[in-house]
Amino acid sequence: MTITRELKIKNTLSGEKEIFKPITEGKIGMYVCGPTVYSYVHMGNVRTFTSFDVIYRYLCYLGYKVRYVRNITDVGHLVGDVDEGEDKIAQKARLEQLEPMEVVQKYTNDFHDVMLTMNNIPPSIEPTATGHILEQIEWVQQIIKEGLAYEVNGSVYFDVLKYNSEHPYGELSGRKIEDLLSNTRELDGQSDKRNPLDFAIWKKAEPQHIMRWNSPWGEGFPGWHLECSVMSTKYLGETFDIHGGGMDLKFPHHECEIAQAVACCGTKPVNYWMHTNMLTMNGVKMSKSAGNSFLPNELFAGDHELLEQPYSPMTVRFFFLMSHYSSQVDFSNEALQAAEKGLKKMTTAYELLQNMNAESFTGSGDSETAKRIQNSCEMCHVKMCDDFNTPEMVAAMFDLCSVINSIENKQIKITDLDAGTFELLNNTFSGFLLDVMGIKIESDANDEGNEEAVNILMEVRGLLRAEKNYALSDLIRDKMAEAGIEVKDGKG
RNA sequence: GGUCGGAUGGUAGAGAGGCUAUACACAGGUCUGCAAAACCUGCUACACCGGUUCGAACCCGGUUCCGACCUCCA
Numbered sequence: 001m002t003i004t005r006e007l008k009i010k011n012t013l014s015g016e017k018e019i020f021k022p023i024t025e026g027k028i029g030m031y032v033c034g035p036t037v038y039s040y041v042h043m044g045n046v047r048t049f050t051s052f053d054v055i056y057r058y059l060c061y062l063g064y065k066v067r068y069v070r071n072i073t074d075v076g077h078l079v080g081d082v083d084e085g086e087d088k089i090a091q092k093a094r095l096e097q098l099e100p101m102e103v104v105q106k107y108t109n110d111f112h113d114v115m116l117t118m119n120n121i122p123p124s125i126e127p128t129a130t131g132h133i134l135e136q137i138e139w140v141q142q143i144i145k146e147g148l149a150y151e152v153n154g155s156v157y158f159d160v161l162k163y164n165s166e167h168p169y170g171e172l173s174g175r176k177i178e179d180l181l182s183n184t185r186e187l188d189g190q191s192d193k194r195n196p197l198d199f200a201i202w203k204k205a206e207p208q209h210i211m212r213w214n215s216p217w218g219e220g221f222p223g224w225h226l227e228c229s230v231m232s233t234k235y236l237g238e239t240f241d242i243h244g245g246g247m248d249l250k251f252p253h254h255e256c257e258i259a260q261a262v263a264c265c266g267t268k269p270v271n272y273w274m275h276t277n278m279l280t281m282n283g284v285k286m287s288k289s290a291g292n293s294f295l296p297n298e299l300f301a302g303d304h305e306l307l308e309q310p311y312s313p314m315t316v317r318f319f320f321l322m323s324h325y326s327s328q329v330d331f332s333n334e335a336l337q338a339a340e341k342g343l344k345k346m347t348t349a350y351e352l353l354q355n356m357n358a359e360s361f362t363g364s365g366d367s368e369t370a371k372r373i374q375n376s377c378e379m380c381h382v383k384m385c386d387d388f389n390t391p392e393m394v395a396a397m398f399d400l401c402s403v404i405n406s407i408e409n410k411q412i413k414i415t416d417l418d419a420g421t422f423e424l425l426n427n428t429f430s431g432f433l434l435d436v437m438g439i440k441i442e443s444d445a446n447d448e449g450n451e452e453a454v455n456i457l458m459e460v461r462g463l464l465r466a467e468k469n470y471a472l473s474d475l476i477r478d479k480m481a482e483a484g485i486e487v488k489d490g491k492g
Numbered sequence: 493g494g495u496c497g498g499a500u501g502g503u504a505g506a507g508a509g510g511c512u513a514u515a516c517a518c519a520g521g522u523c524u525g526c527a528a529a530a531c532c533u534g535c536u537a538c539a540c541c542g543g544u545u546c547g548a549a550c551c552c553g554g555u556u557c558c559g560a561c562c563u564c565c566a
Contacts (some may be wrong), residue, residue, distance in 0.1 A: 015496095032565075041566085048566035049496080077564075122547095173561075178493055183562060224564095245565030248499095253565095275566070277497090283558070322515070325506060326564055328498080328559070335504045338516035345515085348529090392508050395514035405530050409523085471524060477527085488529045 002026070003063045008042075009242075010326065010387045013172055017387055020272065022241050026067045028059055029240035031232040031270075033249055036073040036090040036127070039109035041114055042293035043316075043331070044286040048246045050317060051276045051325040051384065053120040055244070058384050058436050060488055063375040069235050070123040073103040075130050075211050076203075076224045085220065090211050094436040100211050102129075104114065114296045117313045121441045123234050133213045136222040136230050139264050140202045140215075148263040152192035154204030154218040163259050169197075172258060172273060175252035198486040199256055201226045225256035230270065243270040248285075259438040278323045281306075283330060290384055294331070308333045311340065314439055320342040320435055321390040342398070347441055349401040352408045353426060358419040369403070370417040375429040376400050384436065393432065400429050454485060461487075 007020040022028050030051045035041055055468075059066050061202040077088045092101040115122070129136075140156050143149040149158050160169055163179045177197070184196040185415075200223040205212035212219040232240060238261070251345065254273065261269035278285045281292040294304060302310030319339035323329045364370065364433050379396035383389040403425065406412040457476060477487045 017500060030551075036564090045566045050565095053552060066529085084526090103499080131514080176495090180562075247560070248565055251495095252559060252563095278560070278566075280559080284562070289565065326497095327505080328505085332504075338504060340516095342515050389506075390516095392513075395506075397516060402531075409530055411523095411531060465525085468525070474526075486528075489524075489527085 001163040005062060005381060005385050007062065007272065007385045008387050009272050012275045015165050015174075017195070018272070022064070023237075023239065023271065024062070026065060028064045028242065029070050029242065030059070030066055030244065031228070032068070032123070032235055032243075033228055033245035033253070034070040034072050034105075034112055036077040036088055037111060038077070038092045038286065039107060041107075041293050042286060042288060042295055044246075044293060046114060046118060046296055046316075047279045047320055047329065049120060050118055050320050052244050052320065053118075053438060054436065055122065055274070055325070055388050055392060056123075057438055058388060061420075061436050064168065067125070067236065068123040069125045069232060070128065071228060071231055072104075072108055072126060072128045073227065074108075074128050075100075075267045076222045076227060085241040088140065088208070090209060091390050093210065095439035104253065117296070117300070118317055119313070119438045121191060121438070126196065127235065129222065129231075130211075130235070132230055133222060135234060136226050137202070137213075137215050137258070138351075139226060140222075142264045143201065143260065146263050149201060150194065151217050154220060155192055155200055156202040156217060157193050157198040158256070158259065159194065160199070160262070161195050165264060167259070167262050169259055170251075170255060172255050173299075175255075199223060199225060199252065199330045201260065209304060220364075223255055226260060226437050227251075229257045229260040229264070229269065232257075233265065234471060238265040238267050239269060239271065241270075241276060242380045243278070244274040247275040249441050251274055273394065277328045280330045280349070282330055288337075306333075311336045312442075314340065314442070315343055316338045317438065318346075321394055323391055324387075324389060326387075342394075343439070345389060346397065346403055346439065349431065350441060353404050353429060356404075356422070356426075356427065358422045361414050361417050361419045361422045363413075363415040365418040365419045367416055367420050369412055370421040373403055373417065373421050373425050374401070376403070377424050380428055380432050390437075394437075397429065400425060403427070417470075451458065454480075458487070465489075469474045 003026060008017045009020045010016070011018045015190045026172070029207075029492050030052075032049070034049075035045055050279065056066060056068050066237075075087065075089055089103055092098075092225055096103065098106070125459050132243065136439075140149065144156065146150065147159075149156050151157075169177055172178065180197055188460075202217060202220050202222060204218060204220045209221070211221050213221060231245065243254070258269060263269070279453060280286060281294075284292060286293045286295060296313075296316075298304040299307065299311055299316060300313060302308075315336060316339075320329070321338055322342070365374075376396045376399040380393050381401075383392035388391075403412065407414075434441070455483055457480065461473045461476045464470075464476070480487055
């Protein structure tokens with residue numbers, strides 16, 4: 001399969017929308033920074049992973065063979081200051097009186113459940129930091145060998161100043177080393193670092209620290225930034241196509257990744273950096289530390305004081321799609337309710353589409369209607385190829401909804417378009433809704449016997465209406481409404 | 493304080509020099525036994541002050557407000 005469409009991606013490294021060129025034609029290596037599994041993922045996390053899921057889906061839809069790697073951080077991520085903080089997993093293990101690996105398993109399971117509920121496709125590879133300790137040690141050795149890291153008291157630090165004398169540090173986040181230096185807080189004298197900007201690539205384990213591995217520098221554990229460099233290189237190569245993550249990881253995490261990779265491999269690791277924007281709550285970034293985060297299950301159950309009702313996973317997914325991944329999104333009941341209705345419009349149109357068939361269309365492919373359909377179908381692609389502009393793509397999809405409804409209502413006649421254009425409509429609408437947007441259709445009548453019974457009732461009611469026995473037909477409608485099944489009569 | 497981003501109709505949210513975004517809400521209409529749905533129409537908005545231009549929401553300068561990062565965060 002050859003990919004004919006030109007895709008543009010906003011590269012955070014250059015700040016420009018660039019034409020995407022994969023390293024190997026037809027193939028893409030994509031790495032996304034995954035969660036640190038020390039507690040339940042919140043909706044802000046989910047938004048980022050859902051954004052990249054749609055990006056992954058569309059790349060596949062275009063025909064690329066994508067290797068999608070998303071890690072699980074299960075060691076090395078410290079609480080608070082990088083030098084003094086406790087490991088997040090270890091802290092949680094202490095607090096919950098669990099083995100660290102029990103903590104990891106518990107929250108990894110939760111993460112997987114949520115991803116599945118949101119209909120996110122699992123990555124091709126989901127490596128863990130603890131599964132790559134040896135490789136990380138090798139990297140530390142190599143960086144020391146290159147003269148860009150130094151060991152102090154069993155810990156190894158990356159020498160940012162020295163690195164900066166040879167390569168620019170701060171390119172991705174647009175920072176200058178002098179500004180960074182003048183902004184750093186004073187060292188409290190406890191640190192082993194030569195310079196406050198240096199970061200740990202290997203940390204000595206204090207006696208009470210439970211997660212520890214042998215290394216040439218004594219027992220310890222890897223620094224947080226290192227794992228992503230090591231695992232992305234291992235599975236995608238020294239330079240790969242796309243690296244994604246939340247904007248909040250740009251500095252210092254991704255900046256450190258670049259520095260480590262250049263130090264160790266001598267090449268820039270990534271061609272296209274992509275960053276998703278934050279989910280906010282009353283305009284303020286949702287985060288665990290700010291205490292303003294929603295858990296997915298609270299949202300799905302409506303179990304939160306700020307929620308007026310429950311919102312289904314697909315409603316939330318659609319809500320995310322209605323804004324661009326690079327924009328901030330604010331959570332509100334009104335916006336979620338609008339998304340719920342919009343999604344219903346989409347899925348209803350999809351169901352109507354299932355009952356139509358191409359052969360019945362006998363018109364021309366040059367008609368006004370046919371052209372409108374062709375244009376909107378094309379727009380779906382054009383907009384997605386323009387840096388994954390999901391809101392514009394959704395707008396084109398809504399136009400196709402109107403078309404489908406008009407066909408159903410006979411306002412568009414079967415002589416108004418040809419079978420080929422209908423096929424295009426069918427393939428595009430279904431493909432974008434299911435495969436690209438990743439909307440899962442939840443059927444109302446979930447068991448077949450039930451559906452059969454509903455059909456019989458509808459038939460009887462139709463006969464009653466034909467006899468103008470509206471008292472009985474309305475009674476059936478009311479009773480069915482009580483049972484949660486909406487009846488909508490067409491005309492005639 | 494430094495760096496970056498943003499202020500769009502009742503709400504959410506795209507766009508980015510001349511061309512309807514879209515959805516939700518609201519109003520009117522068509523259809524309909526009624527209701528609902530659907531379809532059509534309307535709601536003609538771009539923080540403020542200057543400037544560039546035949547023309548600015550969009551470019552430039554300034555002002556105000558907001559956010560992110562600079563410390564763990566998707």
